[in-house]
Amino acid sequence: MTTGAQVPVPPTTASSDWRRRALAAVSDAGLRSRVLAVVLALVTAVPVVLAAGSDPFEVYRAMLDGSFGSTLAFADVLNRADTFILLGLGIAISIRSGFFNVGAEGQLWLGALGAAVMALHMPGPSWFVLVAALVLGFVFGALWSGLVALLKIAFGVDELISSLMLNYVAILLIGYLTFGPMKAYRAGQTETFEDVELPSIFGNRLHAGFLLSLVAVVCIWLLLSRTRLGYEIRTLGASADAARYAGIHVNGVVMRVALIGGGLCGLAGANAVLGVQHVLLSEFSPGWGYTAIAVALLGGLGPVGVLLAAILFAALEVGATNMQFTAGVPASLGSLVEGLVLVFFLFSIPLTLSRVRAFLRRGPGSAPTVAGETD
Amino acid sequence: MTRRFGPVTANDDVDLDVHVGEVHALLGENGAGKSTLMNIVFGSVAPDAGTLEVDGEPVGWPTTRQAIERGICMVHQHLMLVPTLTVAENVLLSVMWTENGRRMSLAEASRRVTEIGERHGLPLDTSALVDDLSIGEKLRLEVVRSLLQGEIRGGLRVLILDEPTALLTRQEIERLFTILRNLAADGTAVVIITHKLNEVMEVSDRVTILRDARRVRTVPTSSTSPQELGTLMVGRELRPRRVVHSTPSGPPVLDVLGVTVADHHRVVVDDVSLSVRAGEIVGVAGVAGSGQDVLAECITGLRRSTSGAIILSGRDVTRVDRRDLIENDVAHVPEDRKVDGLVGSASLRHNFILGLHRWDEFQRRGWMRGRAIDQHAARLSGEFEIRTRGIDQPAQTLSGGNQQRVLLGRELHKAASLIVACGPTRGLDIAGTEYVWNRLVEQRDRGAAILLVSLDLDELLALSDRLIVMQGGRLVGELPAGEADPERLGLMMGGSAPVAVAS
Numbered sequence: 001m002t003t004g005a006q007v008p009v010p011p012t013t014a015s016s017d018w019r020r021r022a023l024a025a026v027s028d029a030g031l032r033s034r035v036l037a038v039v040l041a042l043v044t045a046v047p048v049v050l051a052a053g054s055d056p057f058e059v060y061r062a063m064l065d066g067s068f069g070s071t072l073a074f075a076d077v078l079n080r081a082d083t084f085i086l087l088g089l090g091i092a093i094s095i096r097s098g099f100f101n102v103g104a105e106g107q108l109w110l111g112a113l114g115a116a117v118m119a120l121h122m123p124g125p126s127w128f129v130l131v132a133a134l135v136l137g138f139v140f141g142a143l144w145s146g147l148v149a150l151l152k153i154a155f156g157v158d159e160l161i162s163s164l165m166l167n168y169v170a171i172l173l174i175g176y177l178t179f180g181p182m183k184a185y186r187a188g189q190t191e192t193f194e195d196v197e198l199p200s201i202f203g204n205r206l207h208a209g210f211l212l213s214l215v216a217v218v219c220i221w222l223l224l225s226r227t228r229l230g231y232e233i234r235t236l237g238a239s240a241d242a243a244r245y246a247g248i249h250v251n252g253v254v255m256r257v258a259l260i261g262g263g264l265c266g267l268a269g270a271n272a273v274l275g276v277q278h279v280l281l282s283e284f285s286p287g288w289g290y291t292a293i294a295v296a297l298l299g300g301l302g303p304v305g306v307l308l309a310a311i312l313f314a315a316l317e318v319g320a321t322n323m324q325f326t327a328g329v330p331a332s333l334g335s336l337v338e339g340l341v342l343v344f345f346l347f348s349i350p351l352t353l354s355r356v357r358a359f360l361r362r363g364p365g366s367a368p369t370v371a372g373e374t375d
Numbered sequence: 376m377t378r379r380f381g382p383v384t385a386n387d388d389v390d391l392d393v394h395v396g397e398v399h400a401l402l403g404e405n406g407a408g409k410s411t412l413m414n415i416v417f418g419s420v421a422p423d424a425g426t427l428e429v430d431g432e433p434v435g436w437p438t439t440r441q442a443i444e445r446g447i448c449m450v451h452q453h454l455m456l457v458p459t460l461t462v463a464e465n466v467l468l469s470v471m472w473t474e475n476g477r478r479m480s481l482a483e484a485s486r487r488v489t490e491i492g493e494r495h496g497l498p499l500d501t502s503a504l505v506d507d508l509s510i511g512e513k514l515r516l517e518v519v520r521s522l523l524q525g526e527i528r529g530g531l532r533v534l535i536l537d538e539p540t541a542l543l544t545r546q547e548i549e550r551l552f553t554i555l556r557n558l559a560a561d562g563t564a565v566v567i568i569t570h571k572l573n574e575v576m577e578v579s580d581r582v583t584i585l586r587d588a589r590r591v592r593t594v595p596t597s598s599t600s601p602q603e604l605g606t607l608m609v610g611r612e613l614r615p616r617r618v619v620h621s622t623p624s625g626p627p628v629l630d631v632l633g634v635t636v637a638d639h640h641r642v643v644v645d646d647v648s649l650s651v652r653a654g655e656i657v658g659v660a661g662v663a664g665s666g667q668d669v670l671a672e673c674i675t676g677l678r679r680s681t682s683g684a685i686i687l688s689g690r691d692v693t694r695v696d697r698r699d700l701i702e703n704d705v706a707h708v709p710e711d712r713k714v715d716g717l718v719g720s721a722s723l724r725h726n727f728i729l730g731l732h733r734w735d736e737f738q739r740r741g742w743m744r745g746r747a748i749d750q751h752a753a754r755l756s757g758e759f760e761i762r763t764r765g766i767d768q769p770a771q772t773l774s775g776g777n778q779q780r781v782l783l784g785r786e787l788h789k790a791a792s793l794i795v796a797c798g799p800t801r802g803l804d805i806a807g808t809e810y811v812w813n814r815l816v817e818q819r820d821r822g823a824a825i826l827l828v829s830l831d832l833d834e835l836l837a838l839s840d841r842l843i844v845m846q847g848g849r850l851v852g853e854l855p856a857g858e859a860d861p862e863r864l865g866l867m868m869g870g871s872a873p874v875a876v877a878s
Contacts, residue, residue, distance in 0.1 A: 024720055226745075228738045235729065238718045244677065245707070245715035246730040247698030 006206075019100055020237070025299050033348040034298060036173025038312065041340035051055025052329050056351055063334070066322025067315035075206040077311065077318045079276060082213035083268050084310035087292030089220045090141075090264030091302040093303040096224065097233040097257040098240060103163025104265045104363060106170035107141035112273045113174055114140030115184075116280035119193035119273075129196045133271050135213075141266015144170065144271045149258035149316060153251045167289065178282040188282040190309040198275040208276040214307075220305040223260075232299075235259060256305075265289065313338055382517035389590045390821030391583055393533065398555055399595070402572075402608055408588035409568045410452065413535045417449040418442040428533075443469075446532035449522035450539060452568075454513050458506035461733045462499050465487060466520050490521050495554060511547035514539055518554065525563070526552045532542075535560060535566045540574060550580040551814035570662055571609070572601040572869040576826050584608055605865030607830050620856045621819065623654040628792050628824035629674065636669050636848075638726050639755045645668045645848040646683070651793070651824040656815065659837030662868050667828045668710055670796065674826065675707045675795050676700045688792055706786035708796040710828075715784045719771030723763060726770045727752040729787050759784035776807030783814055794818055797828040812838060844868060865867045 030238040042060065046184040049056040067077050087104050087178040094101040118133035144166060177190075183189045198207040221311055232253050268288075268295055295313050299305030320334025380753055390661060393399045401409045413418040417428070418437040426433055427444055456465050463485040473479050485501040492498045497515050503864050505513060518534070527532020536555075540548045555578060567574060575582050576596060578861065584591040584607045591607050628652035636644040644666040651657045655715045659667045672678040674685055676697030684693045687704055701707060709716040717726050726736050728748055737748050752766040759780040763773060779799070786794070796815060800808040815838060819825055829835050837840060840857050844852040852867045 050674060226743055228732060228741045228743060231725070231728075231732050232724070235718055236719065237718050239715065241715035242718045242729065244697075245709060246732070247676075247696070247701050249698070 037345035063319035067319030081314035086268035090305035094261035107265035111137035111269025115270030137270025142263035145262020163333035403585035433870035
């Protein structure tokens with residue numbers, strides 16, 4: 001890849017080549033390795049449970065009970081899942097285009113801020129404020145991510161770095177606001193906005209945010225598989241060179257993807273404050289934006305996969321919290337299993353790749369070549 | 376001292392021996408296996424079979440470290456230096472220990488570099504940053520480093536240089552050659568990889584010609600001529616020339632006027648003008664990196680020229696968006712179908728509309744028209760006789776020939792007025808090559824203007840109605856089809872023939 005007199009392209013295409021290859025491996029990994037990863041993670045956690053002095057069988061049953069055991073528990077799972085779904089979709093669509101945005105956490109916080117600002121200050125009927133709050137949440141998230149895309153397009157800043165750094169900026173910004181200008185009677189949080197909330201559906205704790213996330217799943221599926229932009233996203237994600245060859249305006253696609261992906265993450269933030277918390281806290285998210293990267297990867301970067309992976313992770317977290325009460329093992333067991341799932345899943349990929357590599361090594365050009373002949 | 380190895384299937388059964396005190400040139404076109412062969416000797420590529428002897432004794436295939444320990448060093452085509460470190464620090468990186476096993480200090484590395492520099496006439500400022508050195512100085516540093524590595528192991532016995540002259544000025548080349556001959560006189564065997572005929576004649580004692588990964592011949596340089604070397608390098612076995620050449624008289628479709636491209640302040644295309652008429656195939660010959668690929672990128676809108684103009688059917692397209700070009704007037708068969716012409720992981724359906732995906736036929740207001748796309752893909756699969764399980768099959772699972780048919784099918788479907796084909800038969804077998812050739816001639820006879828950029832002289836000679844030769848970014852010659860032959864082209868490409876211009 002040369003630069004200079006040519007049409008401007010994002011200068012990081014060469015460096016993100018290995019990322020593209022790695023992600024192709026992630027998306028191509030079969031369902032079997034995903035299921036296997038979950039099983040292995042649950043098995044590996046057994047010694048930990050034993051060390052804590054509990055019966056693993058009891059603990060897992062308590063987790064299952066606490067997530068799928070009752071309508072109420074399942075409603076909690078879906079309420080948590082919608083956050084993961086929206087975040088996972090936002091991350092998946094970014095990565096599918098080769099835009100390696102790890103700023104979901106920051107976009108989530110900004111989205112929550114946008115929603116809180118609207119809910120606190122917008123006059124009008126509550127349904128109107130609700131819609132306005134969701135919209136501003138989307139817009140805030142989109143702009144935060146758009147900033148990352150702008151830095152990449154204009155200055156060639158690697159999005160992996162800038163989006164990660166902006167997460168801290170976002171969290172500290174909301175920290176400042178909730179301890180300063182937006183502080184309520186208690187430091188570290190805003191006034192509550194109980195009257196602006198996502199309506200519950202099916203008459204219980206499940207709120208409309210889950211429907212919202214399902215709509216998002218359908219929209220992203222349509223976008224990726226049925227639209228011209230989706231075609232361009234998939235082309236760019238598979239090969240930046242091919243996208244350039246096809247006359248695709250790479251920067252334009254990157255920007256649009258950043259806005260859509262960041263918007264979805266922002267919507268996740270708006271959804272969380274409007275559906276469950278009804279207040280903006282300085283400790284709003286425990287890192288959902290990072291967990292959602294695992295969700296997006298485990299979901300194979302596709303909308304339906306993300307939906308399923310999000311429900312799995314939500315069940316692990318909610319189930320673990322409930323299990324803490326009944327079985328007495330700390331709820332962080334849920335996070336442990338989440339982490340193990342990802343580790344095993346990612347581990348299963350190099351295992352197959354290494355077989356390919358071993359095959360290639362027998363060939364001539366595959367050993368560590370230092371200089372190629374052709375250039 | 377002799378190094379012998381063979382049979383090596385990586386390089387198909389190549390034997391080579393290099394003697395003490397000689398400069399041995401390894402001559403061949405790109406992809407002939409020169410670098411691979413030397414990387415094997417240096418230990419950075421492992422061979423499948425074959426043996427290596429040093430000083431008459433068989434030794435195992437080395438790792439890079441073992442090679443260096445035996446006094447075998449290599450200066451790679453892309454210099455292996457850390458630009459942000461100084462000269463002495465770069466040396467210290469690869470020469471960590473002294474003869475008696477002590478850790479080398481920066482001061483000692485610096486002193487010894489200066490010492491070697493004085494002894495061999497290779498002066499270097501050891502405290503200068505590598506980034507600030509000229510390319511000639513960097514190369515000098517690589518040579519000095521190799522000498523020091525050799526000195527510590529009791530003498531540099533083999534020095535391999537992979538196309539060292541590519542970026543040097545004439546004066547620097549002459550100095551390098553003097554140094555190489557002095558090294559040889561001191562008892563080092565020097566191997567220089569090149570595809571430039573005049574350099575072989577100038578510096579080497581013996582020359583081994585490689586073609587298609589095979590050794591063609593090893594001859595003493597004094598008993599050969601550039602003409603002979605050119606023929607041996609390019610090969611005699613011409614594929615049947617079955618094309619009837621045309622002499623069109625219509626107005627030009629493509630006019631390139633004084634196009635210059637600078638890349639990082641280096642001129643890679645220098646004031647090139649050419650024109651292609653409707654119904655004409657113009658071939659562009661030149662060794663790889665002569666600027667022909669950059670020129671093709673300019674014409675197809677992948678890159679902007681620094682100055683000059685490109686006129687397509689009377690319209691100035693110098694600054695026109697590539698999208699506009701490829702959707703209407705230009706078909707482009709790119710150099711490496713696997714890199715940009717196809718999306719390997721995507722289906723044939725996806726690939727058959729790559730670049731055409733904005734056509735109204737395939738999308739309406741941003742929504743893709745699935746049925747139309749499927750029909751298009753199925754029709755072209757049939758028309759171009761692509762062996763496939765169906766349009767869902769990923770492109771990368773097709774054979775090379777079938778992949779090229781997908782690409783060709785898509786591009787020729789445009790019925791564009793200009794076709795820019797870069798190495799359209801690269802990696803194809805005889806049958807695949809013939810298929811592509813026939814299709815291109817068909818397009819020419821339809822009235823398309825075709826610019827054929829190729830490293831394959833047989834292909835250029837078989838298809839071109841007119842040939843243009845580029846060297847070092849400049850257009851150095853033009854020949855009508857009837858006057859071109861491989862010897863003549865080889866000489867012009869290597870820059871050692873009187874330039875013949877006919878028009």
